[in-house]
Amino acid sequence: MTKTTSILMGGVGGQGIVLASKLIAHVIQAHGKELKISEIHGMAQRGGSVLTYIRFGDEVASPIIEAGQADIVLASERLEAWRWLPYLRHGGTMICSTQIIKPMPVITGAQKYPENIMKVLEELAAEGKLGALYAINALEVARQCGEPKAANVALLGILAHCLEFPLESYLAALEALVPEKYLDVNKKTFMAGYEAVTKS
Amino acid sequence: MERKLLSGNEAIARGAYEAGVRFASAYPGTPSTEVLEVAATYEEIHAQWAPNEKVALEEGIGAALAGSRALVAMKHVGVNVAADPLMTASYVGVNGGLVLVVADDPGMHSSQNEQDSRQYARFAKVPLLEPADSQEAKDFVKIAYEISEEFDTPVMLRSSTRISHAQSLVTLAERQDIPIRPYEKNLAKRVMMPAFARPRHVAVEARLEKLAAYAENTPLNRIEWRDKKIGVICAGISYQQVREALPEASVLKLGLSYPLPQRLIKEFAAGVEELFVVEELDPFFEEQIKAMGIKVRGKELFPLTGEIHPNLIAQTILGQPLAEKLEAQAREEGTVPTRPPVLCPGCPHRSVFYALKKQKLLVSGDIGCYTLGALPPLDAMDSVICMGASISAGLGYEKGNPDLKGKVVSVIGDSTFFHSGLTGLMDVVYNQGSTLTIILDNRITAMTGHQDNPGTGYTLKGEPTVALAIGPICKALGVKRVREVDPYDLPALEAAIKEEVAAPEPSVIIARRACALLDKSTKELYIIDEEKCKRCNHCLRLGCPAIVKEEDRITIDASLCVGCGVCVQVCKFDAIVKAGGEND
Numbered sequence: 001m002t003k004t005t006s007i008l009m010g011g012v013g014g015q016g017i018v019l020a021s022k023l024i025a026h027v028i029q030a031h032g033k034e035l036k037i038s039e040i041h042g043m044a045q046r047g048g049s050v051l052t053y054i055r056f057g058d059e060v061a062s063p064i065i066e067a068g069q070a071d072i073v074l075a076s077e078r079l080e081a082w083r084w085l086p087y088l089r090h091g092g093t094m095i096c097s098t099q100i101i102k103p104m105p106v107i108t109g110a111q112k113y114p115e116n117i118m119k120v121l122e123e124l125a126a127e128g129k130l131g132a133l134y135a136i137n138a139l140e141v142a143r144q145c146g147e148p149k150a151a152n153v154a155l156l157g158i159l160a161h162c163l164e165f166p167l168e169s170y171l172a173a174l175e176a177l178v179p180e181k182y183l184d185v186n187k188k189t190f191m192a193g194y195e196a197v198t199k200s
Numbered sequence: 201m202e203r204k205l206l207s208g209n210e211a212i213a214r215g216a217y218e219a220g221v222r223f224a225s226a227y228p229g230t231p232s233t234e235v236l237e238v239a240a241t242y243e244e245i246h247a248q249w250a251p252n253e254k255v256a257l258e259e260g261i262g263a264a265l266a267g268s269r270a271l272v273a274m275k276h277v278g279v280n281v282a283a284d285p286l287m288t289a290s291y292v293g294v295n296g297g298l299v300l301v302v303a304d305d306p307g308m309h310s311s312q313n314e315q316d317s318r319q320y321a322r323f324a325k326v327p328l329l330e331p332a333d334s335q336e337a338k339d340f341v342k343i344a345y346e347i348s349e350e351f352d353t354p355v356m357l358r359s360s361t362r363i364s365h366a367q368s369l370v371t372l373a374e375r376q377d378i379p380i381r382p383y384e385k386n387l388a389k390r391v392m393m394p395a396f397a398r399p400r401h402v403a404v405e406a407r408l409e410k411l412a413a414y415a416e417n418t419p420l421n422r423i424e425w426r427d428k429k430i431g432v433i434c435a436g437i438s439y440q441q442v443r444e445a446l447p448e449a450s451v452l453k454l455g456l457s458y459p460l461p462q463r464l465i466k467e468f469a470a471g472v473e474e475l476f477v478v479e480e481l482d483p484f485f486e487e488q489i490k491a492m493g494i495k496v497r498g499k500e501l502f503p504l505t506g507e508i509h510p511n512l513i514a515q516t517i518l519g520q521p522l523a524e525k526l527e528a529q530a531r532e533e534g535t536v537p538t539r540p541p542v543l544c545p546g547c548p549h550r551s552v553f554y555a556l557k558k559q560k561l562l563v564s565g566d567i568g569c570y571t572l573g574a575l576p577p578l579d580a581m582d583s584v585i586c587m588g589a590s591i592s593a594g595l596g597y598e599k600g601n602p603d604l605k606g607k608v609v610s611v612i613g614d615s616t617f618f619h620s621g622l623t624g625l626m627d628v629v630y631n632q633g634s635t636l637t638i639i640l641d642n643r644i645t646a647m648t649g650h651q652d653n654p655g656t657g658y659t660l661k662g663e664p665t666v667a668l669a670i671g672p673i674c675k676a677l678g679v680k681r682v683r684e685v686d687p688y689d690l691p692a693l694e695a696a697i698k699e700e701v702a703a704p705e706p707s708v709i710i711a712r713r714a715c716a717l718l719d720k721s722t723k724e725l726y727i728i729d730e731e732k733c734k735r736c737n738h739c740l741r742l743g744c745p746a747i748v749k750e751e752d753r754i755t756i757d758a759s760l761c762v763g764c765g766v767c768v769q770v771c772k773f774d775a776i777v778k779a780g781g782e783n784d
Contacts, residue, residue, distance in 0.1 A: 012539065013541065025205055025367070029369070034368075034369065035205070035367075035368065035369070036333075036366055036367065036368045037205070037366065037367040037368075038362065038365060038366040038367075039365050040309050040310075040361070040365065047539075047541055047542045047544065047745055048539055049539040061440045061441075061443035061444040061510075062440050062441050062443075062444035062509075062510050063362055063366035063368070063437075063440065064362065064441075064509060064510075066509055066511045066522070067511070067523070068521075068522075068523035068524050068526060069522065069523045079536070079537065079539070080539075082536055083536050085526065086526055087526075088526045089523060089526065090524070090526055092526065102748060103537050103538065103539035103540070104539075104540060104542045104743065104745065105537050105538055105540070106537050107740070107745065107747070107748050107749055108576065108577055108740055108743070108749065109737075109740075109749055110576070111537040111538070112537070114535060114536070124526075129526060130526075148759075
């Protein structure tokens with residue numbers, strides 16, 4: 001039995017994490033792996049933190065990921081990267097959008113949005129505690145490609161470097177799940193994310 | 201056959217389809233809602249939203265007695281509402297099979313309590329099935345119908361958040377052709393008056409004995425022998441967590457978890473050196489196993505509250521965790537701002553709570569998105585108990601403390617009012633209360649993801665139907681002071697609240713406007729005129745996610761603003777203006 005791979009996706013309600021997890025699921029399924037995807041619904045939909053666990057391998061027991069267990073954390077917002085950082089294992093990969101969405105306690109001035117998130121992540125990467133750190137402003141990348149709502153697809157382009165599946169599988173997943181009307185812009189955004197890593 | 205990625209709830213609905221179910225009813229509630237939403241996608245299943253869980257179960261009982269296989273679904277707290285019919289449905293038994301799907305919420309991801317619904321199976325003396333993944337969720341539904349019809353009993357199938365909302369691969373099958381069973385009248389079995397009910401109770405106890413014998417041999421319960429040093433008895437999601445934490449341990453996996461297979465448990469206990477029960481919430485198995493005289497450890501090691509995750513199991517039983525946290529001193533606990541859920545931009549509930557707080561009223565709250573009105577900065581709610589309690593508890597506030605008279609407002613949503621608000625309002629009239637009831641009529645059941653209800657004019661299948669009008673219902677219940685207000689019109693809303701709460705008789709304000717997430721009309725957005733803005737922060741009291749305080753100024757996030765215009769009405773300096781020019 002090979003090891004189970006664990007991906008934790010964190011974001012903010014309304015950011016479209018559900019589509020991103022469906023796309024990854026499609027890729028994993030196409031390669032004949034067992035998988036479990038776990039989401040928390042309900043009040044989280046109203047602008048709260050949202051969280052998806054994706055686990056795959058030859059056999060998967062628990063549907064959840066605990067602190068120190070994620071191979072990859074994919075965060076669609078900077079503070080959410082910060083929130084879920086302790087869930088990464090030593091040497092795990094952080095993929096994060098540098099976008100900032102202020103939560104209500106920050107908006108009202110009750111709490112402060114941490115200023116040094118990217119600095120600390122870079123230090124952790126330099127010390128080797130993070131295996132890899134990929135940070136882009138996914139919203140900006142998606143906007144330039146023509147559809148800000150596809151920001152998570154840009155992050156998926158980065159994820160494609162971190163998993164064992166070929167690029168074609170991701171493009172096939174986009175074709176299978178994204179409506180015709182939005183397919184080209186999603187492919188463009190995915191490739192922009194993919195190339196952001198290749199070029200750097 | 202095709203393998204498909206399904207959530208536990210989708211798998212339960214698929215199981216109902218494959219089992220030949222013809223009728224399904226439910227009231228939405230996280231984490232159970234999708235069971236009926238998916239069941240409704242099958243043409244062969246007549247699926248409908250009931251106004252509450254009691255009604256849903258009673259409809260299921262009727263459909264099953266009529267001869268169809270019937271499915272009823274609800275969240276754990278829904279069983280409290282449906283407990284009355286459940287207790288006696290157990291005596292009456294079935295004709296076509298009847299399955300009650302209950303989704304528990306250990307950890308309270310989206311609930312007001314984390315009661316353990318397994319107790320209801322024991323309480324009602326009905327068999328209990330607990331699937332551990334989506335494949336089992338589907339398969340167990342089919343087996344549940346076989347048990348229901350063979351043993352003449354309703355069957356409870358218990359899921360939990362981690363089963364209902366986790367997706368895994370499921371092998372699909374064709375729909376079974378299950379004809380409607382012929383209907384025959386049977387007074388003694390179905391009319392539960394004392395003379396008929398007494399022999400039925402005897403039959404129920406005999407049925408439990410037969411089910412206990414069945415539990416010994418069914419493949420639903422199985423021993424997985426591995427290393428015999430450690431043995432764990434578990435069911436449902438705890439099975440997966442135990443397998444993750446203790447891959448070498450022997451496991452007795454219970455799929456039929458009430459009544460318990462005593463002989464199988466004794467065999468397992470005798471075969472292992474150390475015996476544990478891992479179960480979330482109550483010591484349901486543990487107490488029964490201890491009563492059998494077997495030495496077992498459970499709640500002395502594991503918490504009675506919340507979920508039990510693999511790391512805790514490994515730490516507790518093996519003495520070491522599965523993984524260490526990534527070392528990052530720089531990110532200390534407590535430095536991460538929380539991101540609580542909030543009322544959406546443009547939410548029609550927002551102005552109501554703003555007005556209630558301003559008038560310093562006592563607010564008896566209820567269950568729905570609007571429960572978020574309790575949180576700062578709106579901070580306008582005094583208590584929330586259960587569905588429908590706002591109106592009746594409000595009457596209690598007034599009767600329990602004369603000083604509160606004239607200050608009590610009960611706040612309830614449209615769907616919650618239909619669920620269980622009517623009887624409370626009737627009592628405010630009957631017992632001569634003078635509370636104000638505000639019905640937040642956003643034209644949908646919003647919290648659970650926009651389900652239709654008796655007020656929306658559509659059924660679960662999307663067919664047009666009668667839209668029950670709340671105003672005439674309140675009048676029919678005897679409330680003379682009933683008025684409708686647009687919650688976007690803040691001065692009118694504030695005046696109405698002031699007037700109605702002071703009225704010496706029962707009053708109702710229907711704050712009517714569709715959920716902002718369903719309003720597709722485009723309105724002009726607003727911006728802050730920085731020259732007029734005095735940074736008084738008053739607009740921040742609305743708790744609108746679109747209004748953002750920055751270091752030295754306040755801005756409106758154009759990507760979030762929907763142009764509701766409520767903030768314009770709270771600004772004393774006319775500093776909030778239309779993005780394109782003059783305000784109306």
